[in-house]
Amino acid sequence: MDIGERVAQARADRGLTQAQLATAIGMDRTALAKIESGGRRVTAVELVAISRELQRRMEWFVDETPPALASYRGAQQGLAVQAIDSELDSLVRDAEFVVARSPDLVSRQPDPLPHPSTMEEAEALAVTARRLLGLTSAEPLLDFSRQAAKLGLLIFSVDLGEGADAGTVLLRRGGVALVNGYAHVGRRRLAAAHELGHYLVADEFSLDWRVAASEAQDIEARLDRFARALILPADDLRGRWTSWMGLPDETRRDAAVRAASHYGADMATLARRLMELGLVESGHSEEVRGARTKQADIIEKNLVVRDELAPVSVPQAYAQAVLKLYRSETVTADRALGLLRGSFDRPSLPDLLPAREDEIWEVTS
Template sequence: MEIGERVAEARAERGVTQAQLAASIGMDRTALAKIESGSRRLTAVELVAIARELRHRMEWFVDETPPALASYRRAQPEVSVQAIDTELDSLVRDAEFVTSRCPELVKGQPDPLPHPATAEEAEELAASARRLLGLEPEQPAHELSRLAATVGLLVFAVNLGDGADAGTVLLKRGGVALVNGHWRVGRRRLAAAHELGHYLVADQFSLDWRVAASEAQGIEARLDRFARALLLPREDLRERWAKWLGVPDQTWRDAAVRAASHYGVDMATLARRLVEACLVDKGRAEDVRRVHTKQADIVEKNLVVRDELTPVSLPRPYEQAVLKLYRNEAITADRALGLLRGNFDHASLPDLPPAPETEIWEVTS
């Protein structure tokens, strides 16, 4: 029954009918319908054909769904499985496989921090996160994927189209966050920082749409505040904003362009943070929100162009662990390439030492 349900789920995800899938694998449609309903068993050969056609690894159909995702689906049966949900499912399976064989990939995770109940508690959570990440009190957080990995959160970025911003699943050790690489870099970084907040307060599962898009209250709004505080430390922003405005012939627009580049944020995030830091009123914040950084700004102001979490983006420690497994011949080249999500090809993998002659004779004799 469970395998049949997963076949139906994967088929719906690919957008094909029972008749189309049955025809592509040489099976009668009624037989496929019985498989999906759980009234007919399927052979290993049939499952291989279905998995290949629906572009899923076989274990996806037979292994248990990660507990956090399973709990989420049971709690919201009326919500259809989204692309980010399915991608998280796959990433969690991969991460758990790799960490089970390379436990040093995730050395553990910090004790859960309190859920922020107010805006100031969100600021305090950001200060605590800064200490955990090894950042100075007012140091901006760049290279979020690298920083998050130091506390056990593996941040991936995949292009999911015009959908959810991000999601996070807490594992037995560490966690996995997925950021929608479809969005621009500032929004990707904000989403990654927001997911780090979920991880630090130990939310079992989160799925976030349009991070920082509204003024709504609640834990999501406070984690938005946490994310902005992490990316734009309040006192540092105040000092730099005054400095940039104090440069001769520089306008508030010039200061905004410099700030967005320095902290690696989009203008909407910068505008909200400037209001929170009492540096502009809401009218000026709307002006900042409408600013577009031009190529001329980048050249004339010698700005740094940051492009973090460009899809497909994998945490470096995760990539290193996969390559270690391959070097140790614990996994095949095809398995390594699957775990590396298309970022490598066969020629990019490390060369393995030739097998000793005695080993060759043992195999061939």
């Protein structure tokens, strides 16, 4: 795709006509039409104005699309969700840039694991994933982004409104996952777990529309099962659920509230997991699904309130790598802020040390 085609695509994504874009950047519409059709070159000044108006970084217009995304778009253009597709495209470019200059950022990447062909294999994959993360069967999986980064998967969260839950792209080293921060925390964590599954089985690209609602696609259903098993490990949940149900003066709803807080799960996911493990019947599953945690529960049961992957969030290891590039003056402040996706503002960046006199002399001599 050449620059003109990219301008046309970005303009269409923003919902602008040629006339509207041309007016906004002070260009004649016929000149813009020629640029988009390849009949006229675009100057650097014009491209800066176009990229600013269309809210795309300059390199988006001139760099090649990451291979995994290009392959996906060529095969499934009709399924693309523009917001998450565009954000993933930008994230992949930024992450490739940072990873290439920060060797320690992706220091570990597991060999690809087999796709689970049954629900039992999906459960086993979750056990393997917890082992790779260094978790015991009794530990809740908390701080998902930091844990996944240990395996080379960088998880970002951006509020994209209604649409796809998440997407994942493999990098040359590691991978990038984007979770739609529009969803509530339990669903964000479930989406992140599902994307970790895609990463572990080395799916080059995935775009997931609905987590826990994809029975028509066997692999997606099995990765949904993997995600639930990862967040709600079977043996530990069985033991704790029995214990919570045995507490005096507490109901099934109370046990559900405790479980959701302990494991960082939403009620719909918990209800389905309890059904899978035979811990509740269908009628009781609906009771769990409809349970809501109240402020009184938080105080009386001493619960922990989490807001993981709240938008905008970037992996801590990635942010540290970007700040290191900024301190070494490998990137400018503007570039660093762009790489950090709005999670920092300029005053939040570290102060740079002034150059020593001998360094200044070396540069100017």
